[in-house]
C-alpha cells in the first residue's frame with residue numbers, strides 16, 4: 051500500500067505541475083514580421099547623466115548581426131543625403147539578443163542589439179541622425195539635447211506597460227492595445243508641446259525582459275515618433291519584471307551598465323536647476339545604493355530648484371499590501387532620506403493604478419512632506435485601490451485609469467498633470483519650490 | 487526506493503519499544519506543528535496578496551475582486567487543512583496540502599517578478615515535502631519511516647542548497663536582511679562590500695550543509711540546521727519588524743524538518759538495533 055500511495059502522490063504532483071505549467075497555444079498574432087527585413091529598427095535615444103552633451107543611440111537588426119554598425123549625425127538635417135553628415139561614431143556594443151525556447155515558440159524573430167554613444171553635444175540643440183547597419187540606413191530622426199540654461203522644461207513619466215489588450219495572456223501575440231493607445235497619447239503630447247524633453251519609464255516594460263516581450267515593447271514604442279521624426283529620449287529604470295538578461299542587452303547605459311551590471315541607478319541633470327534621480331528597487335536598497343542616494347541628495351538639494359526621484363516598487367502602495375516586505379524595505383531604506391533632504395516629488399510604479407498621496411512626513415500627513423505619484427498605467431490592466439488608506443484621503447486620491455504624467459518644471463512652480471489615453475487630464479497637482 | 491517498501495516488512499507500532507515510540511510521536515508532533523505554522527504563514531501571505539491573484543487578474547483577465555475571492559478561499563483552505571491535520575491524520579487532506587504548496591511554488595515561479603523566482607520550486611522543496619513526510623508518517627512500518635527520513639532530507643537539502651546558491655549569487659533581499667539586521671540588532675553599519683563577503687560565506691556553508699545532510703546522520707548537524715533555518719527565516723523580522731511574521735511561519739519547514747529528523751533518526755536507529763538483536 052505505501053508503494054501505491056507514493057506513486058499516487060508523485061503522479062498527482064507531476065500532474066499538478068504539468069497542469070499549471072501549461073500555456074495557451076493560441077497563435078492569432080496579426081502583426082507579421084517580414085522575414086527578409088534586416089534594416090535597422092527600434093531606433094531609440096537614451097539619456098543617462100548629462101543629457102545636455104551626451105546620448106546613447108540604440109537599435110535592433112533582425113535575423114543577422116551584420117558587420118558594420120554606425121551612427122551618422124549632424125545639427126542640420128541631411129534628409130536622404132547619407133554622406134553629408136558631419137559626424138559619425140561606430141556602435142560600441144553589438145550582440146545577439148538572448149532567445150529562450152519560449153521566444154522561438156512565440157515566433158519572434160532572432161534579434162541583434164546595437165548601441166552607440168554620441169558625446170560632446172551642444173545643449174538645447176536639435177541633433178539629426180541615422181543609424182546604419184551594413185549599408186542599410188534608418189530614416190533620419192532627430193532629438194533635442196537638454197538645456198544648459200534655466201529654462202522651463204517638461205518630461206513625461208509613466209510606468210507599467212506589460213500585458214493588456216483584448217487577450218492579455220500573451221500580449222504581443224495579440225496586439226497590446228492599451229499600450230499602443232498610451233504610446234499614441236505620448237506621441238500626441240510631444241507633438242503638442244516641444245518643451246517635453248524626455249520620456250521617463252517607471253519600469254515593467256513587459257511581463258519579462260525576455261525577447262518575446264521586449265520585442266513587442268520595442269515594436270509598440272515605434273509609435274512614439276513625433277512630427278518630422280522627432281524622438282523623445284528615454285530615461286529608463288528597472289522593475290521586478292525586468293530581471294532577464296534581455297534588459298541589459300536592449301537597454302545599455304554605457305558605464306552605468308558596464309560598471310553596475312544590474313545596477314541601473316543614476317542621476318540625470320535635466321537642466322541646471324532640475325535633477326532626476328532614477329533608483330532601482332530590484333537590487334539592495336540598503337547597501338551601496340542608499341549610500342549613493344544620500345550623497346546625490348546632499349549634493350543636489352542645496353543648489354537645485356527641483357529634485358525628483360523615480361523608482362519601481364512603491365513606498366506607499368495603494369493596491370497591494372502596505373506591510374509587504376517588497377514595499378516596506380523601500381519605505382525603510384529611502385523614505386527617511388527623501389524626507390531628510392526634502393525632495394520635491396517621488397514617482398512610483400508597480401501597482402497598476404493612478405494615485406497621488408497626501409504630502410507625507412514621518413509616516414503621517416504633513417504639509418511639508420513628500421508627495422508620491424504613481425502607480426503605473428502605460429496600458430497595463432488597472433487594479434482597484436484600497437481607498438481606506440490614510441495617505442490617499444483628499445486631497446490625495448487614487449483611481450483606476452491608464453495614465454502618463456506630464457511633469458512641468460517651471461521657475462516658480464512644479465506642475466504635474468496625469469493624462470489619460472484620450473488626452474483627458476485625470477489629475478492636477480502643483481507646488482512651489484522649497485528653496486529660493 | 488520501492489524495493490524497501492515491498493520487502494515485506496509490515497511491522498505494527500505495537501512492536502516498537504516505548505522509547506522509540508516516544509521519538510516517533512515527537513517527530514510526528516513536530517512535523518504536524520511545522521505544517522500548521524506553514525499553513526498559517528501562507529494563509530496570511532495569500533490574504534495580503536500573492537502570485538495567484540496576480541496571475542488570475544493579469545493573465546487570465548479575471549475581475550480583480552473575483553481573483554481576490556479565490557485567493558482568500560484558498561487561504562482559508564490552507565488554514566483549515568493545517569488546523570485539521572494538526573489534530574488528526576487525514577491522508578486526503580494532507581495530500582491536498584502537498585498539492586497546494588507545490589501549486590503555490592509553481593505559480594510564484596511562473597509569475598516571476600522577484601529575484602531568483604526561477605528557483606522557487608527548489609527553494610520551496612522543504613515546505614512541499616514536509617506534508618508529504620507527514621502523509622507517509624501515518625503509515626507505521628519501519629521501512630516507510632526510512633523513506634520518510636529520505637524525503638524530508640531531500641526537501642531540506644534542496645532548500646538549503648538553493649538558498650545557499652542564491653546567497654552566493656548575492657540575492658539582493660538577503661543583502662538587505664544582513665545590512666539592516668546588523669544595524670537594528672547591533673547598531674553596526676555593515677557596508678555592502680562586507681555584507682556580500684559574509685553572504686557568500688553563509689551561502690557556501692548552506693550548500694555544504696545541504697549536501698552533507700544526504701550523507702551524514704548527525705544530531706548536531708541537524709540541530710545546527712534547525713537553528714540556522716530559524717535564524718534565516720527570522721531575518722525578515724530582524725530587518726523590518728514583527729509585522730513580517732507570516733514570512734517566518736511560511737518557512738517553518740526550514741527549522742521544523744531538522745527537528746523532526748532528529749527524533750525520526752533516533753527512532754529508526756533504535757528500531758534497527760532491536761531488529762539486529
Ligand SMILES: [Fe+2]
Nearest residue numbers: 254289290400
Ligand atoms: Fe512591478
